[in-house]
Amino acid sequence: MSEATDYYAIPYPLASDDAEGDAQMQGIAERVEAILRAGFTVPDGSVTIGNPAVAAGPSAVVQGLLGTDLFTSTLALTSGGSGGLVLTVVKNGTEVNRLHVAQDGSVQVRAGNVYRPVPFAIATGSAPVTLTAQASTSAVINLPAGRFVSPAQPLVYATVYAGSNYYAYGLATSITSITVGVTHRDNTAGTANFYVHWMAVQMLPTVAPGLLAVEPEYTHHTTCHTEGCDNARIPIPVVLDAPTVICGVCSQVVDDIVPITET
Numbered sequence: 001m002s003e004a005t006d007y008y009a010i011p012y013p014l015a016s017d018d019a020e021g022d023a024q025m026q027g028i029a030e031r032v033e034a035i036l037r038a039g040f041t042v043p044d045g046s047v048t049i050g051n052p053a054v055a056a057g058p059s060a061v062v063q064g065l066l067g068t069d070l071f072t073s074t075l076a077l078t079s080g081g082s083g084g085l086v087l088t089v090v091k092n093g094t095e096v097n098r099l100h101v102a103q104d105g106s107v108q109v110r111a112g113n114v115y116r117p118v119p120f121a122i123a124t125g126s127a128p129v130t131l132t133a134q135a136s137t138s139a140v141i142n143l144p145a146g147r148f149v150s151p152a153q154p155l156v157y158a159t160v161y162a163g164s165n166y167y168a169y170g171l172a173t174s175i176t177s178i179t180v181g182v183t184h185r186d187n188t189a190g191t192a193n194f195y196v197h198w199m200a201v202q203m204l205p206t207v208a209p210g211l212l213a214v215e216p217e218y219t220h221h222t223t224c225h226t227e228g229c230d231n232a233r234i235p236i237p238v239v240l241d242a243p244t245v246i247c248g249v250c251s252q253v254v255d256d257i258v259p260i261t262e263t
């Protein structure tokens, strides 16, 4: 009477069993084949593909039919150059799409033989801005903490929502905050409330693109205290050049503004 292993149920003979080597070996072989054919689970640890001593990048290939089209997805670790991970989708032998994740964190999609970068970092929001007997005003928007990285400063786009006699502008002052402003088109003073819709983009880890800048001198720490906000209780350094500071995650006005004291 043979026993079997706990997890994969691979049979093995006991010392008390009759010696019938060929049948026992066949039982083990058939069980191993059944495990591999049916798709097997590794219950613990990692599956390693490739050998660092071999220059060619290892890959895993998945094939499947969709209608009569054969789709092949190849997951490859690239070596040399940028390094990273490449996911390639092949339809009937022709590459249709490729996703490239580089070591520096940049992501590109290749389709039609052209690489198309996916933004490295992006943030969008809607910020309340109030003019009180003013032709123009601005607000500081705190960006999500840690989202943007030096040496780039994000490129900023801003529009006034539902206010065609006003225009908005946006500019990056640092990697932690931006400034959006609202100005009356004929520069006369007025009182009005607006939401400014804004977007800040950094295309690659090092450039926004094309805008290489040194870190500015931060003057204040501003802290959001909205419960549940991703920025809550994180002091965000800003270059304060506007009367109002708004959290770029929860859109609430930030009241906790303290000068950064030199230590």
Ligand SMILES: [Zn+2]
Residues within 6 Å of the ligand: 224, 225, 226, 229, 230, 231, 232, 247, 248, 249, 250, 251, 252
């Ligand atoms: Zn917040």
